[in-house]
Amino acid sequence: MFASLQELVKESEKTDKSLASMVIETEMVTSGKAEVDIRLQMQKRLEIMKESAQKALDKPVRSISGISGGSAHKLWHWLDKNEAITGSVMSRALARALSVNEVNAGMGCIVATPTAGSAGILPATLITLQESHHFSDDEIVDALFVASGIGMVIVNRANVSGAMGGCQAETGSAAAMAAGASVALLGGSPRQSMQAVGITLKNMLGLVCDPVAGLVEVPCVKRNAAGVAQAFVAIDLALAGIESIIPPDEVIDAMAHIGKVMDKNLKETGLGGLAATPTGKKLAENIWNERG
Amino acid sequence: MRETKEMSAFDIIGPIMIGPSSSHTAGAVFLGQIARAVLGQKPIRVEINLHGSFAKTAKGHGTDKALIGGLLNLSANNERIKKSFGLAKEEGLNYQFNTVDLGDVHPNSVQFSLWSEDKEAHVMGASLGGGAIEINNVQGRQVKFNGDYATLLIFGKNQPGTTNDVTGALVSNKINIAYMRVERLRHHKEAVMVFETDEPIPERGTKAIRALSWVEWVCQIDKIKR
The missing domain is CATH 3.30.1330.90 (D-3-phosphoglycerate dehydrogenase; domain 3)
Incomplete structure (x- = not known):
């Protein structure tokens, strides 16, 4: 069932089941657990997501290496007194995405969604929609199952690893999962959900993984905010009925191909892109020398 | 498909x-x-x-x-x-x-x-x-396992029937084997065994294995909690 997004849509239309219940039912079969236990397992993850999305807003969190931190707190408090150009919903989601990834870089507890480096996008998007649209935790848990169904299709057709597919595979996949899950949450059809996945991924194709000093910080933290922005773009477009000219499954295949041909220096090795800039190299040298 | x-x-x-x-x-x-x-x-x-x-x-x-x-x-x-x-x-x-x-x-x-x-x-x-x-x-022995299962490592003398001894002990404790690897090292003098099992092996199981005459070293490793 998770071989293609199209299959998910077809199955959902045929059986008149929601995407969430399809994913939950599959999980019940593979794990042998009852629905209530599976939902509880996801609820526990949601609670950790909420904590990590809040922690770096309340007080500045610095990374272990010391090269980054404090952005989430800065944005959150700026929003108190200023009107964000991105609007009150998206701007709060941006701050939450920064928070999760700053908590991650500071050795705090997060849920990898799908990876640690891209862990901010999905929680920030869903938690903020819960706040603005008053969704229940149960509805957010449903959305998280939709997100995991989308993630499974991406893993089956491509991958979610920066080392294998670049940043497009990490933050791109995370944003695609966030967009698809949000469309379902906001009442869009399964087809619209998958269009949101396709539109998001299309807009993030080719993004390289070029972390300074090989650490999950620069540019990862801000790219999580960017992933949220892309998800929001796709949510509105998809809900308006706009479709990707290239079918979403083919977009995932294109991402897999781009990941394959992408230079090794641009796949989490810390050797190319931003990592290879004079400042990137200097920061790396400082961190590595400190180890002694 | x-x-x-x-x-x-x-x-x-x-x-x-x-x-x-x-x-x-x-x-x-x-x-x-x-x-x-x-x-x-x-x-x-x-x-x-x-x-x-x-x-x-x-x-x-x-x-x-x-x-x-x-x-x-x-x-x-x-x-x-x-x-x-x-x-x-x-x-x-x-x-x-x-x-x-x-x-x-x-x-x-x-x-x-x-x-x-x-x-x-x-x-x-x-x-x-x-x-x-x-x-x-x-x-110092080459092994291969990933912690996704409870793992039992056994080093001992290489002689006929050793694998049987271990699987026997596992069966009598109702342990299901997911994967097993048996190798001979040091000019075939030593047997190195890795058993990956669905359930952890209870103390009495490892005790029974440890008591086998050919067994020199045993170690039981729990499945990684993810």
């Missing part, structure tokens, strides 16, 4: 972990936990040799703290990992990190030597990404 991988929804939404990196932090915790399980008790001294990317980015990723956290048996989602150096001091664990070149091995490789009052253990492994790990050397 396209082949699909066997996956859980919680492989995508998860694991719950201490940041910043599933390979350099969570994987490092698991490696530390397994090194301690091989020793079978609380270590008082450990030497940790870091290779490649583990050596280079240990500090920034908190790999060093994660390895010590694992040796202290902290889980990968325990926020105390960040303070593991202080905890090690409290618990009387002396540690030393070295940078080494282990040659043509996985870039995220680590070698542990650890001691308790009366035992010592030597373990080498690698963090493969996404929290997946591999152990490739225990007590």
Whole structure:
């Protein structure tokens, strides 16, 4: 069932089941657990997501290496007194995405969604929609199952690893999962959900993984905010009925191909892109020398 | 039809972990936990040799703290990992990190030597990404397992019937074997066995195996809690 997004849509239309219940039912079969236990397992993850999305807003969190931190707190408090150009919903989601990834870089507890480096996008998007649209935790848990169904299709057709597919595979996949899950949450059809996945991924194709000093910080933290922005773009477009000219499954295949041909220096090795800039190299040298 | 991988929804939404990196932090915790399980008790001294990317980015990723956290048996989602150096001091664990070149091995490789009052253990492994790990050397013997199952390691004299002895002990304890590997080392004098089982082997099971005349060394390692 998770071989293609199209299959998910077809199955959902045929059986008149929601995407969430399809994913939950599959999980019940593979794990042998009852629905209530599976939902509880996801609820526990949601609670950790909420904590990590809040922690770096309340007080500045610095990374272990010391090269980054404090952005989430800065944005959150700026929003108190200023009107964000991105609007009150998206701007709060941006701050939450920064928070999760700053908590991650500071050795705090997060849920990898799908990876640690891209862990901010999905929680920030869903938690903020819960706040603005008053969704229940149960509805957010449903959305998280939709997100995991989308993630499974991406893993089956491509991958979610920066080392294998670049940043497009990490933050791109995370944003695609966030967009698809949000469309379902906001009442869009399964087809619209998958269009949101396709539109998001299309807009993030080719993004390289070029972390300074090989650490999950620069540019990862801000790219999580960017992933949220892309998800929001796709949510509105998809809900308006706009479709990707290239079918979403083919977009995932294109991402897999781009990941394959992408230079090794641009796949989490810390050797190319931003990592290879004079400042990137200097920061790396400082961190590595400190180890002694 | 396209082949699909066997996956859980919680492989995508998860694991719950201490940041910043599933390979350099969570994987490092698991490696530390397994090194301690091989020793079978609380270590008082450990030497940790870091290779490649583990050596280079240990500090920034908190790999060093994660390895010590694992040796202290902290889980990968325990926020105390960040303070593991202080905890090690409290618990009387002396540690030393070295940078080494282990040659043509996985870039995220680590070698542990650890001691308790009366035992010592030597373990080498690698963090493969996404929290997946591999152990490739225990007590100087080449082995291969990944901690996804309860694992039983047995070293002993190579003689007919040894595999039968072990499977017999497992069957009588109602343990189902997922994978097994049996090799002969040191000019066929020594048998090295790795059993990965669905359920952990109860104490009386390992006791029975330890009592076998040809068995020289046994170690039971729990499945990694992800």
